[in-house]
Amino acid sequence: MAETQAxxxxxxxxxxxxxxxxxxxxxxxxxxxxVYTGIYEPGHPLADEDGFRTDVIQLVRELGISHVRYPGxxxxxxxxxxxxxGPKAERPTRLDLAWNTxxxxxxxxxxxxxxxxxxxxxxxxxxxxxxxxxxxxxxLLEYCNYPGGTYLSDLRIKNGHxxxxxxxxxxxxxxxxxxxxxxxxxxxxYGKKALETAKIMKWIDPEVELVxxxxxxxxxxxxxxxxxxxxxxxxxKADYISLHTYYENKGNDLDFLASFVxxxxxxxxxVSTCDYVKAVKRSRKKMMLSFDEWNVWYQQKQTPHGWVxxxxxxxxxxxxxxxxxxxxxxMTLLNHAxxxxxxxxxxxxxxxxxxxxxxxxxxxxxxxxxxxxxxSKYGSRGTVLKPVTVAPKTETRHGETPLLHTSVxxxxxxxxxxxxxxxxxxxxxxxxxxxxxxxxxxMSERLCMTNPDLNLENTFDHPDQTAPISQPCxxxxxxxxxxxxxxxxxxxxxxxxE
Ligand code: AHR
Numbered sequence: 205m206a207e208t209q210a211x212x213x214x215x216x217x218x219x220x221x222x223x224x225x226x227x228x229x230x231x232x233x234x235x236x237x238x239v240y241t242g243i244y245e246p247g248h249p250l251a252d253e254d255g256f257r258t259d260v261i262q263l264v265r266e267l268g269i270s271h272v273r274y275p276g277x278x279x280x281x282x283x284x285x286x287x288x289x290g291p292k293a294e295r296p297t298r299l300d301l302a303w304n305t306x307x308x309x310x311x312x313x314x315x316x317x318x319x320x321x322x323x324x325x326x327x328x329x330x331x332x333x334x335x336x337x338x339x340x341x342x343x344l345l346e347y348c349n350y351p352g353g354t355y356l357s358d359l360r361i362k363n364g365h366x367x368x369x370x371x372x373x374x375x376x377x378x379x380x381x382x383x384x385x386x387x388x389x390x391x392x393x394y395g396k397k398a399l400e401t402a403k404i405m406k407w408i409d410p411e412v413e414l415v416x417x418x419x420x421x422x423x424x425x426x427x428x429x430x431x432x433x434x435x436x437x438x439x440x441k442a443d444y445i446s447l448h449t450y451y452e453n454k455g456n457d458l459d460f461l462a463s464f465v466x467x468x469x470x471x472x473x474x475v476s477t478c479d480y481v482k483a484v485k486r487s488r489k490k491m492m493l494s495f496d497e498w499n500v501w502y503q504q505k506q507t508p509h510g511w512v513x514x515x516x517x518x519x520x521x522x523x524x525x526x527x528x529x530x531x532x533x534x535m536t537l538l539n540h541a542x543x544x545x546x547x548x549x550x551x552x553x554x555x556x557x558x559x560x561x562x563x564x565x566x567x568x569x570x571x572x573x574x575x576x577x578x579x580s581k582y583g584s585r586g587t588v589l590k591p592v593t594v595a596p597k598t599e600t601r602h603g604e605t606p607l608l609h610t611s612v613x614x615x616x617x618x619x620x621x622x623x624x625x626x627x628x629x630x631x632x633x634x635x636x637x638x639x640x641x642x643x644x645x646x647m648s649e650r651l652c653m654t655n656p657d658l659n660l661e662n663t664f665d666h667p668d669q670t671a672p673i674s675q676p677c678x679x680x681x682x683x684x685x686x687x688x689x690x691x692x693x694x695x696x697x698x699x700x701x702e
Contacts (some may be wrong), residue, residue, distance in 0.1 A: 210595035210608045211636045214621065220588040221542040223613055225270040226373075228580035229328065231497060231548040233277030234311075235303050235555050240514035241563040242553035243319055244311050248564060256319050259567045263559050264323045264552065267573065268580035271373060273328040273496055273548045274316050278302035280378045281334025281386040285344045288312020289363055299511065301386055306513045313348065314360070317369040327369065328496070328548070331405075333377025333397055333417065334387035342404035345374070349409045373413050373546070375496065376401050379420035379448065381430045391430045395437025402441035415494040415546070418445040422470050428477050435481040435491065444494035444546060447474055450501035450556075451529060457658070460525070461628045461692070462600035464532035464609055467498070469602070471540050478543075494546040498533055500526045500572065501556045518555045522570040524670050525658040531575035531694040532626045535611035538579065541588040549576060568662050571670040574653060578672070578696050582622040586615030596629070608633060608689075619701040621645065627689040637697075640683045645699040647677040647685070654693035672696070 232238050241248075243264075246255030275283060279302045287296050287309045295309040313329075320327045329348065331341035343356055348369040350357035357368070379385050380394040389397065398416050405412055416438045419427040431445060449470060451463035471493065478491035502520050509515040522530075530549075537547045549572075553559045558573035588611070595608035609626040621642060627633045639645050653672040662670050675695075678685045681702055689695055 209634050209636070210593065211638070212610060212623070213592040213638045214589060214612055214623070214641070215591070216589065216614055216641045218590045220539065220590050223538070223541055223584050223586055223588050224545050225584045226546045227537055227541065227544065228269060228576070228584050229271040229273065229496075229546060229548040230269050230552040231273040231277070231550040232552045233555065234275050234279045234283070234300065234307060235277060235551070236517035236519065237514050237554040237561070237563070238551055238557070239311050240308070242561055244315065245563070254315065254318055256322060257561065257567070260553060260559060260561060261323050263567060263569060264325065267558070267577050268584070269325045270584075271326045271328040271546070271548070272320060272552060273330060273375065275313075275330065276302070277378055278385060280330050280332050283332050285313055285332070285340070289314055289347070289359070303517065304511060305509070305515060306511055308513060313344070313369070314363055314365055317365070317371075326373075327371045328373045328375065328546070329371040330375040330378060331401065333380055333389070333394065333401065334385055338397065338401040338404050341376070341401045342408055345405050345408050345412065372411055373415070374405065375415045375417070375446065377417040380417040381424055381426050382420045391426065391433035392437070395434045398434065399438045399441055402438060406441065413443040414441065415444040415446050415496065416442040418447050418474060420448045422449070422466070428473050431474055431477045432481060435478060436484070439481055439485050439487060439491065440489070442491065444492045445474065445478065447471070447493060447495045448497035450497070450499055450503065451533075452500060452502045452504075453525065456601070457525060458598070458628060459601045460529055461532065461626075462602045462605040463529050464536040465600065465602035465605050467533050467536050471495075471536070471544060475543050492545040493540075493543050495537055495544050496546060496548040497550040498537070498547060499550050499556050500529055516554075519560070520556050521661050522558075522572045523659045523661050524571055524653065524655045527571035527575055527653060527670065528626060528692065528694050530572040531579070531624070531653070532609050534575060534579045535609055535624050535626065538583050538588055538611045538613070539590070562664065566664050568664055568667040570662055574670070574672050575694060578651065579624065582696065582698065583611070583613050583624070586613050586617070588613055608635065620648070621699040621701065623697040625689055625695045625697065627691065627693050627695070629691065631691050633689045634686055635689055636684065636686050638684050639699060642699075642701045644681040644683060644702045646681050646702060647697065648700045649696070649698040650675040650677050651696045652690060652693055654690050658692060
């Protein structure tokens, strides 16, 4: 029988890394209703003069997102960026072979950069390594970042953007290890192509940072050799290697809640692979990780559709349980802030997303909205700490799993310590907290996400029913205290250092 009592020792000198705002990034693909009737819907009562839905922009702003990766995803590998620029009436309508839909190209890179500015986010661009060439990748970069006086930069100016978009972070392809990818390559061929593309891109703009395409999940037969080979080709030009992962509930809630354990293994493996290549190359450079797709995704639930514009595909509805799993994954990313420098939850609107719209109508927050918002609000400033956690453990399909998952961030400027605590067990868990190294603290905020019905979801008629609730704080000043975490719950505890 497992012990249910847990202890957490938080020491302010046990620093992992400075929190990086880019860990709180997202992803938006030309897929289903993410763009069309998601962020862009001319004619919607709340659309602005550019056709951007202001109700959606408001929720994006409240999420506190750093970068948004665009335009894909699988879509990227068949996309010609030139289709999406210039007068809208002249843009070609195309078949999108990635998602079997019709792409009207009424929205492209210029519109996306305008939207990002209005939404208070930065752009993480992406170049096509499927049907695209290194030359076309360089041309897109020149169009976006070169100030003016060349054919492509002047074309951008003619298209209404005098100032360069200045996109400084780029993905070199997407999931190129996947046989589903349009013009999938093997690791050697992709590695060579990515290297040549990186050379061109860094010649055009030496300030850009590049993410090479890593394993798209741990079930790939090429994992992790793919990552080794790609890095052997690109090590000196790449700045990050990408990781992607999605989890779904396969019938056992505890296994599902333990998804963060699998994510943790994935990160350790890719860190080791990077460091192996570093050693082989006698390099001084430390490769960083970009976890640029992560979420809960019910992949079996795909709806069939014909060749249509913006069909409702991958529109998952998220429950409280999904939100707890999502929170656990976000915490694992934070705990690896020394190596995972960028992370994009996938995706932002309608498609496996925290924001969900009705065409022509309302918008709601899904349950996964709240953990992201709180992780971003309190986890993106200060120092990520490594607490010593003593907690009961159990075996799940991902291996040994702690029943208490923890993350701690200390914001020295604000003198605030924030604890994120996921209780996986189906009973309340008393946790002794030791914050002695900070001296006296007071508890200033306590939020908890749980519900007797873990399957509860927000709906258009009941849009807030999964939101975290405030709980009473411990009173007074103290160095230690004991809190009781409700069964199967996610809590955010904040302490002010006196
Ligand atoms: O996010 C949905 C899809 O998942 C993306 O297009 C692809 O990169 C991944 O397989």
